[in-house]
Amino acid sequence: MRDGLGRTQTVLVLGGTSEIGTAIADALRPDTLILAGRDPIALKEAAGDLARPGRHVETMCYEATAAAATVVDVLAAATARCGDLDVVVLSVGALTDEGQLGSDTTAVETALRTTMLGPMLAAHATAMRLRDQGHGTLVVLSSVAAVRTRAGLLTYGVAKTALDVYARRLGAQLRGSGARVLVVRPGHVRTRMTRGLPEAPFTTTVQAVATRVLAALSRRTAVAYAPAVLRPVMAGVRLLPPAVFERLNAVKPAPRITPASSESEERTS
Amino acid sequence: MQTTTVRGWGRATSSRSRVIGWPDDLGPAGPRGLIARGGGCGYGDAAQNAGGVVALTAHRDDLTELFVDEDGTVLLDAGTSLGELIRSVAPLGWTLPVIPGTARVTVGGAIAADVHGKNHIHTGSFGSHVREMTVLTPGQGELVLGPQRHPDAFRATVGGLGLTGVIQSARLALTPLDSWQWRTTDTIAPDLDALMTALRLAAPGSEYAVGWIDATRGGRHLGGGVLSTSRPVPGTTPPAYGRPSQRRLRLPGLPATGLGLPGVTAVLNRARMLAARSRNQSFPQVLFPLDALPDWARLHGRRGLIQYQFVVPFGAEDVLAAALTETRRAGFPATLAVLKVFGASSEAFLSFPIPGWSLALDFPAVADLAPVLDALDERVAAAGGRVYLVKDSRLRPGVLETMYPDLGRWRAERALLDPDGVMVSDLDRRLGLSGGGRA
Ligand SMILES: Cc1cc2nc3c(=O)[nH]c(=O)nc-3n(C[C@H](O)[C@H](O)[C@H](O)COP(=O)(O)OP(=O)(O)OC[C@H]3O[C@@H](n4cnc5c(N)ncnc54)[C@H](O)[C@@H]3O)c2cc1C
Ligand SMILES: NC(=O)c1ccc[n+]([C@@H]2O[C@H](COP(=O)([O-])OP(=O)(O)OC[C@H]3O[C@@H](n4cnc5c(N)ncnc54)[C@H](OP(=O)(O)O)[C@@H]3O)[C@@H](O)[C@H]2O)c1
Numbered sequence: 001m002r003d004g005l006g007r008t009q010t011v012l013v014l015g016g017t018s019e020i021g022t023a024i025a026d027a028l029r030p031d032t033l034i035l036a037g038r039d040p041i042a043l044k045e046a047a048g049d050l051a052r053p054g055r056h057v058e059t060m061c062y063e064a065t066a067a068a069a070t071v072v073d074v075l076a077a078a079t080a081r082c083g084d085l086d087v088v089v090l091s092v093g094a095l096t097d098e099g100q101l102g103s104d105t106t107a108v109e110t111a112l113r114t115t116m117l118g119p120m121l122a123a124h125a126t127a128m129r130l131r132d133q134g135h136g137t138l139v140v141l142s143s144v145a146a147v148r149t150r151a152g153l154l155t156y157g158v159a160k161t162a163l164d165v166y167a168r169r170l171g172a173q174l175r176g177s178g179a180r181v182l183v184v185r186p187g188h189v190r191t192r193m194t195r196g197l198p199e200a201p202f203t204t205t206v207q208a209v210a211t212r213v214l215a216a217l218s219r220r221t222a223v224a225y226a227p228a229v230l231r232p233v234m235a236g237v238r239l240l241p242p243a244v245f246e247r248l249n250a251v252k253p254a255p256r257i258t259p260a261s262s263e264s265e266e267r268t269s
Numbered sequence: 270m271q272t273t274t275v276r277g278w279g280r281a282t283s284s285r286s287r288v289i290g291w292p293d294d295l296g297p298a299g300p301r302g303l304i305a306r307g308g309g310c311g312y313g314d315a316a317q318n319a320g321g322v323v324a325l326t327a328h329r330d331d332l333t334e335l336f337v338d339e340d341g342t343v344l345l346d347a348g349t350s351l352g353e354l355i356r357s358v359a360p361l362g363w364t365l366p367v368i369p370g371t372a373r374v375t376v377g378g379a380i381a382a383d384v385h386g387k388n389h390i391h392t393g394s395f396g397s398h399v400r401e402m403t404v405l406t407p408g409q410g411e412l413v414l415g416p417q418r419h420p421d422a423f424r425a426t427v428g429g430l431g432l433t434g435v436i437q438s439a440r441l442a443l444t445p446l447d448s449w450q451w452r453t454t455d456t457i458a459p460d461l462d463a464l465m466t467a468l469r470l471a472a473p474g475s476e477y478a479v480g481w482i483d484a485t486r487g488g489r490h491l492g493g494g495v496l497s498t499s500r501p502v503p504g505t506t507p508p509a510y511g512r513p514s515q516r517r518l519r520l521p522g523l524p525a526t527g528l529g530l531p532g533v534t535a536v537l538n539r540a541r542m543l544a545a546r547s548r549n550q551s552f553p554q555v556l557f558p559l560d561a562l563p564d565w566a567r568l569h570g571r572r573g574l575i576q577y578q579f580v581v582p583f584g585a586e587d588v589l590a591a592a593l594t595e596t597r598r599a600g601f602p603a604t605l606a607v608l609k610v611f612g613a614s615s616e617a618f619l620s621f622p623i624p625g626w627s628l629a630l631d632f633p634a635v636a637d638l639a640p641v642l643d644a645l646d647e648r649v650a651a652a653g654g655r656v657y658l659v660k661d662s663r664l665r666p667g668v669l670e671t672m673y674p675d676l677g678r679w680r681a682e683r684a685l686l687d688p689d690g691v692m693v694s695d696l697d698r699r700l701g702l703s704g705g706g707r708a
Contacts, residue, residue, distance in 0.1 A: 001314065001699035005638060005662075007639055133301070134272065134301065178285030
């Protein structure tokens with residue numbers, strides 16, 4: 001249970017090796033931290049890094065591309081072992097550029113399962129559990145790519161858009177239940193996910209993202225940008241005509257394979 | 270499912286629950302269990318149950334049929350408020366031996382927290398005056414418990430924070446009320462030593478004795494404040510039964526941080542010091558000073574208030590000084606600091622009072638207090654003391670067993686009365702009180 005001073009007792013990270021996810025979890029300073037992920041060795045390592053005096057860290061197996069029942073079971077097992085979940089951080093995802101995916105439809109499928117379907121199912125299962133608990137917060141790692149998707153990151157952007165819309169609607173559904181959803185839209189964050197990529201304007205760090213999330217949690221915010229300046233920036237970017245938007249992105253070193261399509265994009269609501 | 274936000278009295282804790290009227294609306298409790306809620310005067314999350322059922326037991330009392338037995342006992346519904354009870358038995362020349370600091374507490378809540386008054390050294394705690402009570406337990410149905418009847422279940426339910434079942438009614442022993450008017454004498458004490466000495470000397474000879482500390486002061490004046498003692502003025506009778514008009518103090522609106530604002534408390538405290546004097550007060554004025562304040566919790570700002578009440582045995586006075594010093598040094602002098610002296614402890618497993626000093630400190634619920642109070646917990650526990658659970662909203666599970674050495678016995682008894690853990694509260698979840706959750 002969250003206590004009277006706003007302290008979080010138990011945090012679960014789905015994508016327990018994620019640099020952003022674990023930074024958020026660590027900043028919440030929970031007494032109990034559960035890391036769920038697919039790579040047991042990497043999880044153990046992350047657990048070691050996050051060990052603090054008086055903190056209990058556990059690891060659990062979670063594969064985002066598996067059947068929906070998997071994540072339902074993960075949540076049930078985490079609760080059975082550690083009690084109510086105060087915060088669940090959903091940080092599973094993989095950055096895929098269209099150049100990489102190329103003509104491999106199976107790769108597109110994997111990308112969508114990893115970054116869209118898996119996280120959406122996890123968001124649903126978590127929302128239901130938190131609703132029944134009568135308290136708790138689901139933190140969903142979306143992205144600015146969900147606000148405006150560029151051609152070079154089409155699959156990733158569409159996946160994040162779907163997740164973003166879905167998570168916000170879940171949050172609306174939870175209103176009055178005691179549970180809530182916070183959707184986080186980071187810009188470019190320096191992690192292994194973006195290593196080697198050219199840095200975008202307003203590039204930030206995992207610590208800064210964690211600080212933003214903590215601030216958003218202490219208010220009733222439903223969507224938080226990290227850094228905060230991206231809210232007005234993205235509001236502007238959304239209004240750009242597609243041609244201008246793509247040209248802006250093209251200023252940066254070009255991706256390996258230039259995508260052919262430049263279809264006009266739909267805005268997310 | 271229709272849910273409602275249920276808060277602690279301090280407004281710092283809250284969660285959503287299905288709130289039902291007890292016993293009329295009772296249905297299956299469901300997977301998140303049920304907890305009874307009386308007057309809602311617990312400061313923290315003891316009477317909250319996130320996602321589960323909160324059963325309201327308090328009711329608008331009709332005590333006109335009240336009957337005091339020849340042996341000075343009275344049979345009461347657990348939802349009766351102590352204020353109403355005191356008012357209705359006073360004209361008959363009776364009162365309660367143990368009265369907490371607010372009139373809104375119910376009989377059930379007073380038993381479930383085994384509450385104490387400003388006269389603990391004379392009368393002990395509330396549970397010691399319960400002759401018998403009827404409790405609906407999930408495991409064994411309706412039970413009649415008393416000091417001699419199922420004594421272990423009795424000792425688990427008194428102070429059991431509602432986690433053994435719902436108390437439905439109780440037979441309480443009353444004590445003669447000498448007079449309605451009381452003479453309260455204030456004595457200024459320059460520092461903590463002086464206040465403790467004065468309190469310890471005065472308590473045996475006064476019906477009620479309590480120390481009030483100006484926690485904004487440090488150094489030489491650390492722990493200085495006012496000792497208030499009250500004695501009955503013989504021959505005064507209570508007003509005819511009716512709702513006394515209690516004048517409410519009007520305070521100007523405060524900014525969001527309220528009493529958290531530096532300086533505000535200091536000014537109020539200075540005023541309190543200057544007002545120290547002897548005066549005649551009615552019985553409720555003596556007992557319920559905070560009830561005259563409009564919403565003390567809200568004055569602490571948006572995040573509400575937490576209270577840190579602990580007791581340490583005689584000899585561990587340094588912990589009292591440390592509590593005042595450390596919170597002040599951290600920038601959070603208590604907005605209200607009340608010192609009491611306790612006598613012998615009761616037999617109830619989770620009862621709070623032990624012989625020694627009790628200090629209750631109010632603070633705005635700010636996160637930065639957490640490490641300061643965590644460190645104090647360790648000192649309190651190491652000194653053989655404990656934190657008062659019904660007022661708590663931030664203790665951590667680790668220190669619980671040291672603070673409450675009879676916890677194991679309470680758990681064993683609770684396992685018999687409620688084997689499936691139907692009775693559950695947010696406090697229970699947070700502290701793993703009944704042993705659920707991670708060991
Ligand atoms: C201004 C103020 C001054 C106070 N002063 C004192 C004091 O001097 N001394 C002291 O000891 N305490 C004091 N208290 C605390 C108060 O006495 C306790 O919190 C008491 O338990 C509140 O009773 P309630 O009826 O409001 O119960 P609630 O706050 O509604 O519930 C408190 C606990 O009692 C349980 N409970 C309530 N009814 C039942 C029932 N029928 N069956 C089973 N369990 C039940 C609840 O489950 C919960 O665990 C004070 C509180 C306030 C707000
Ligand atoms: N970094 C950025 O610039 C940025 C910007 C905006 C949004 N985001 C989003 O923030 C989140 C966290 O990113 P990050 O920067 O912290 O990167 P990261 O460290 O690579 O985290 C991604 C996490 O997803 C996990 N994962 C991937 N596929 C999985 C699968 N099939 N099953 C289970 N877990 C799987 C990874 O586990 P493994 O360790 O096993 O691979 C890893 O824990 C992602 O959703 C990302 O899209 C990041």
